[in-house]
Amino acid sequence: MKPLVRSAPFLLAAALAIAAGCAPAPRTFDPDAIPEAYRRPTGALMWPGATRAFFVTPEGDLYNGEWRVRFDPSASGSLAGPPRAIAAEDRWLPVLHWTRRAGDVRFEFEAVAAGSPRDSNLIVSLAVEIVNGGTAPVPARLAVRLEHPGAAPVYVALDAPPGLDAPLRWAAAGSKQPVHAWSDGRAGGETEREASWTLRPGERRRIRFAFPAYPMEAGALGAWARSPHANRVTEARAYWTRILGEGMQLALGDPEVERAVAAARVILLSCCERHGERWLPIGGPFHYRDVWLRDGARAIQALALCGHTKVARELTRGMLAFQWPQGAFLSQRGQLDGTGQALWLMDQALMRPAPDDSVAHFASAALAAWEWLARQRTAGRETGTAFGTMMPFGDPNDAELARAQLVGNDAWALAGYAAAARLLRASGEIAAAAAIEDSLSHYRDDFERALARTGRPDLPPAWQPVGRDWGNLAAGYPCMVLPARDARLFALADRVWASAGGAGLTWYGTRDSLHYYLGADLGTWALLAGRGAQADSVLEALLHWRTASGGAGELFTREGEFGVNLPPHATSAAALVTLVRNSLVFDEGDTLRLTLGARTSWWRGARIAHAPTRWGKLDFDFRQEGNAAEWRWSPVQAWTALTLPPGTRVSGRLLPPLRAGASDREVLAPPGTGGARVTLVTGNR
Amino acid sequence: MHEKRRSARRSAPRTRGPKPARPARKPRAFLLVIAAVLLLGGAGAGIALWRRARPAVAPPAAARDPAAGMSAIEAATMAARLYREDRAYESLPYYRRVAPEMAPGRLDFRLEFATALEHASLQSRIQSEERVRLMLECLEELARVERAVQGPRARARVIVARAFFLRVWGFPADAVAELRRALAVDPSYPDLSATVRLMERRVREPTLPVDALEGPGLGY
Numbered sequence: 001m002k003p004l005v006r007s008a009p010f011l012l013a014a015a016l017a018i019a020a021g022c023a024p025a026p027r028t029f030d031p032d033a034i035p036e037a038y039r040r041p042t043g044a045l046m047w048p049g050a051t052r053a054f055f056v057t058p059e060g061d062l063y064n065g066e067w068r069v070r071f072d073p074s075a076s077g078s079l080a081g082p083p084r085a086i087a088a089e090d091r092w093l094p095v096l097h098w099t100r101r102a103g104d105v106r107f108e109f110e111a112v113a114a115g116s117p118r119d120s121n122l123i124v125s126l127a128v129e130i131v132n133g134g135t136a137p138v139p140a141r142l143a144v145r146l147e148h149p150g151a152a153p154v155y156v157a158l159d160a161p162p163g164l165d166a167p168l169r170w171a172a173a174g175s176k177q178p179v180h181a182w183s184d185g186r187a188g189g190e191t192e193r194e195a196s197w198t199l200r201p202g203e204r205r206r207i208r209f210a211f212p213a214y215p216m217e218a219g220a221l222g223a224w225a226r227s228p229h230a231n232r233v234t235e236a237r238a239y240w241t242r243i244l245g246e247g248m249q250l251a252l253g254d255p256e257v258e259r260a261v262a263a264a265r266v267i268l269l270s271c272c273e274r275h276g277e278r279w280l281p282i283g284g285p286f287h288y289r290d291v292w293l294r295d296g297a298r299a300i301q302a303l304a305l306c307g308h309t310k311v312a313r314e315l316t317r318g319m320l321a322f323q324w325p326q327g328a329f330l331s332q333r334g335q336l337d338g339t340g341q342a343l344w345l346m347d348q349a350l351m352r353p354a355p356d357d358s359v360a361h362f363a364s365a366a367l368a369a370w371e372w373l374a375r376q377r378t379a380g381r382e383t384g385t386a387f388g389t390m391m392p393f394g395d396p397n398d399a400e401l402a403r404a405q406l407v408g409n410d411a412w413a414l415a416g417y418a419a420a421a422r423l424l425r426a427s428g429e430i431a432a433a434a435a436i437e438d439s440l441s442h443y444r445d446d447f448e449r450a451l452a453r454t455g456r457p458d459l460p461p462a463w464q465p466v467g468r469d470w471g472n473l474a475a476g477y478p479c480m481v482l483p484a485r486d487a488r489l490f491a492l493a494d495r496v497w498a499s500a501g502g503a504g505l506t507w508y509g510t511r512d513s514l515h516y517y518l519g520a521d522l523g524t525w526a527l528l529a530g531r532g533a534q535a536d537s538v539l540e541a542l543l544h545w546r547t548a549s550g551g552a553g554e555l556f557t558r559e560g561e562f563g564v565n566l567p568p569h570a571t572s573a574a575a576l577v578t579l580v581r582n583s584l585v586f587d588e589g590d591t592l593r594l595t596l597g598a599r600t601s602w603w604r605g606a607r608i609a610h611a612p613t614r615w616g617k618l619d620f621d622f623r624q625e626g627n628a629a630e631w632r633w634s635p636v637q638a639w640t641a642l643t644l645p646p647g648t649r650v651s652g653r654l655l656p657p658l659r660a661g662a663s664d665r666e667v668l669a670p671p672g673t674g675g676a677r678v679t680l681v682t683g684n685r
Numbered sequence: 686m687h688e689k690r691r692s693a694r695r696s697a698p699r700t701r702g703p704k705p706a707r708p709a710r711k712p713r714a715f716l717l718v719i720a721a722v723l724l725l726g727g728a729g730a731g732i733a734l735w736r737r738a739r740p741a742v743a744p745p746a747a748a749r750d751p752a753a754g755m756s757a758i759e760a761a762t763m764a765a766r767l768y769r770e771d772r773a774y775e776s777l778p779y780y781r782r783v784a785p786e787m788a789p790g791r792l793d794f795r796l797e798f799a800t801a802l803e804h805a806s807l808q809s810r811i812q813s814e815e816r817v818r819l820m821l822e823c824l825e826e827l828a829r830v831e832r833a834v835q836g837p838r839a840r841a842r843v844i845v846a847r848a849f850f851l852r853v854w855g856f857p858a859d860a861v862a863e864l865r866r867a868l869a870v871d872p873s874y875p876d877l878s879a880t881v882r883l884m885e886r887r888v889r890e891p892t893l894p895v896d897a898l899e900g901p902g903l904g905y
Contacts, residue, residue, distance in 0.1 A: 156810075158810050158811060158812060275814065278814075280814060289812075290812045290813050291812060291813045291814055292813070321814050321817065321818065322814070324817070324820070324821065324824070324856075325821065325824050325825075325828075326856070326859055328856065328859075330817070330854065330855065330856075331813040331814075331817065332813055333807075333853070333854050334854075334855030335855065336855060336856075375858070375862075376858050379858040379862065380858065380888075383885070383888060383889050385889050388889075392857050392858040392888055392891075393857055393887075393888065393891030394855060395855060396855075402892070403891050403892060404891050404892050405891060464891065464892045466892055
């Protein structure tokens with residue numbers, strides 16, 4: 001396919017350069033110049049498959065849930081302050097930098113994680129450069145101590161030994177016991193290393209450390225550390241460049257968005273744990289180091305959408321561990337949305353860009369899950385109650401925070417029905433698929449009747465008048481249980497956004513507590529409902545609330561205080577990836593939708609490559625030049641809906657084979673079309 | 686404030702509270718407590734009965750089998766001791782050591798083992814994958830024993846146990862279905878009819894306060 005946009009090769013090259021780790025060299029990289037949205041800086045040193053990670057604390061220490069590595073840098077007897085920011089290179093590449101200052105002396109930290117090929121450990125290579133930026137000689141000192149976390153740790157690793165009081169040791173000559181740290185030959189006792197210098201003006205000194213997430217044999221750690229820190233950094237840059245290069249490529253001419261997506265992909269890939277042959281998606285690298293179907297489903301979808309197909313499918317296989325004998329999927333007590341989510345994630349991961357060879361295996365699991373869902377409805381119908389045809393009550397201890405029949409459970413069950421039908425159809429079980437589609441139709445009717453029975457104009461959290469908004473917010477997208485332009489969905493979004501002060505992040509629990517991903521689905525819904533500006537407000541909020549390393553929290557105050565709910569959160573990363581991807585390429589339903597939410601700046605010329613869709617992999621260019629919008633894309637066997645640039649509409653008559661779409665901002669191209677040009681006029685009717 | 690929110694968002698399963706010393710065979714008092722939990726709403730009532738989890742107790746992943754080399758009697762003694770000390774997760778290797786040497790239909794042992802598995806799935810600082818794996822082992826154990834036991838009362842006891850465990854894990858409709866099945870197997874099971882009615886009412890009216898649903902205790 002010939003690229004439409006003349007500058008597209010350059011843009012793509014630029015994007016690949018971003019993905020290729022062409023970040024500024026470490027010493028020209030000033031972490032304090034990188035924006036940090038939260039009140040306290042944090043960082044995560046993590047690795048795909050590893051079962052622990054290191055948290056870079058706001059004080060600039062390291063903590064892995066079992067022990068802390070405390071750094072005490074000082075100059076002229078004064079302790080250095082905490083870092084202002086803990087930044088990834090270009091705010092995405094996970095080589096972390098932070099600076100601590102004591103007078104004129106800077107302590108410049110650079111740290112990178114690397115996985116262990118043999119087990120689920122990871123090792124952090126960390127270098128500190130001590131620089132005298134002043135004009136006079138200064139005595140400087142760096143003490144590094146291994147410590148137990150104290151009485152109230154911010155979190156405890158689930159696999160930490162009882163008591164958190166096992167002896168901690170630095171590697172030393174002749175060490176026989178497992179060790180927790182290595183440094184390049186500085187003096188100190190069993191748990192401390194220390195170095196001091198008198199630095200001339202402009203003089204630099206450097207110390208190197210290695211920290212495993214689990215204790216290691218001293219010899220093995222020493223051997224690992226024989227590879228210089230610079231090599232470890234180079235290896236990490238190359239690794240992440242290669243991995244991100246395997247998936248979808250974005251060249252939007254908008255580095256902030258491109259880097260935000262890259263950072264989110266790093267987080268999603270790093271929040272995968274390997275348990276033997278099984279891979280599982282975890283909620284986060286620290287205190288949420290566990291599997292929730294509701295979070296894992298989002299992570300798997302996001303990975304699938306941005307082309308990490310193999311990883312998404314491995315994770316999907318891992319999720320089969322959560323199927324119960326009666327057919328249901330459940331990861332946490334009382335969270336009955338898990339079955340619908342499991343079915344949905346299978347469809348998301350296995351059907352793009354083409355059905356996976358193993359789809360029949362998953363289809364049988366899906367059939368059992370659907371049968372369980374159907375039994376729930378049958379049993380409920382027998383009760384004869386007003387909402388008997390909806391899912392039975394759940395008590396999730398979370399989310400809606402109520403014991404009730406939850407609307408979100410039904411929304412996800414409906415999404416699960418649709419997914420199960422697709423999986424069965426793809427595996428050749430046409431009769432079973434048809435039976436599910438028939439039952440889906442009845443379930444949708446029952447759902448709409450139940451909504452009418454609530455007497456409310458929107459979708460409540462629960463069929464009983466209790467609970468917080470949660471699963472109901474997923475009804476428009478991704479569950480798609482009502483048409484996007486259904487009045488109830490408008491009423492729901494308006495209610496939620498009005499109480500939050502406008503479209504953007506929503507709140508949870510109290511109005512002061514912003515929730516990063518809870519309302520992100522409303523962003524995609526807004527795209528589908530023709531509310532592009534509101535969708536863009538959601539994207540803007542997601543872009544704003546990121547750390548200097550590109551991750552996002554889950555719950556935090558409007559001032560950016562996250563308490564002990566530590567960033568990054570995998571579902572937050574998934575929310576950002578999904579909204580950006582849906583703004584460009586949306587492939588649910590029978591129509592491919594392009595540029596649904598493309599920002600004005602992207603219309604200067606953008607290219608998306610290797611985007612997996614339900615009709616295969618898609619390459620796609622678009623741009624606005626003067627009063628014309630142009631698209632070129634890999635032709636698909638479906639109608640393609642093209643959304644015009646913001647603030648424009650079609651001028652004059654469309655040239656065949658294009659047709660008018662559902663609004664004056666949309667045109668339709670028939671199956672097999674690979675390009676379109678539309679004359680524009682400013683303004684909407 | 687955030688700590689509170691976090692605990693609401695991802696509340697960790699809690700360990701069960703201290704139990705009275707169990708009689709050798711039929712721990713009636715304990716079973717009544719279990720029945721109350723079953724009747725009054727599983728997790729809701731459970732929160733009142735359970736206390737907070739201790740700090741990390743999960744053993745290292747690669748820990749060797751502590752019951753290896755033990756005689757069945759030694760392992761049984763250790764299993765029972767740990768179970769009574771509210772250390773169900775730690776008791777499991779010992780139960781597993783004993784299980785192959787017990788008759789498949791040995792109801793008291795099989796129910797105790799299944800109960801230990803279910804307790805462990807809720808009480809330990811382990812990931813959800815392992816929690817669910819323990820519950821699958823528990824349900825498989827119950828399925829095995831249901832096939833092996835003789836007589837309607839014994840079968841019904843197994844089914845009631847499964848109903849209880851499913852209810853605690855949040856499957857109310859499945860729990861009701863199991864209770865009905867138990868009643869069909871053994872219509873004379875003490876208090877079972879009343880229990881079924883109460884559970885059905887809970888399904889119909891899930892937001893009723895816990896104390897609005899009082900009823901007879903139920904043993905299994």
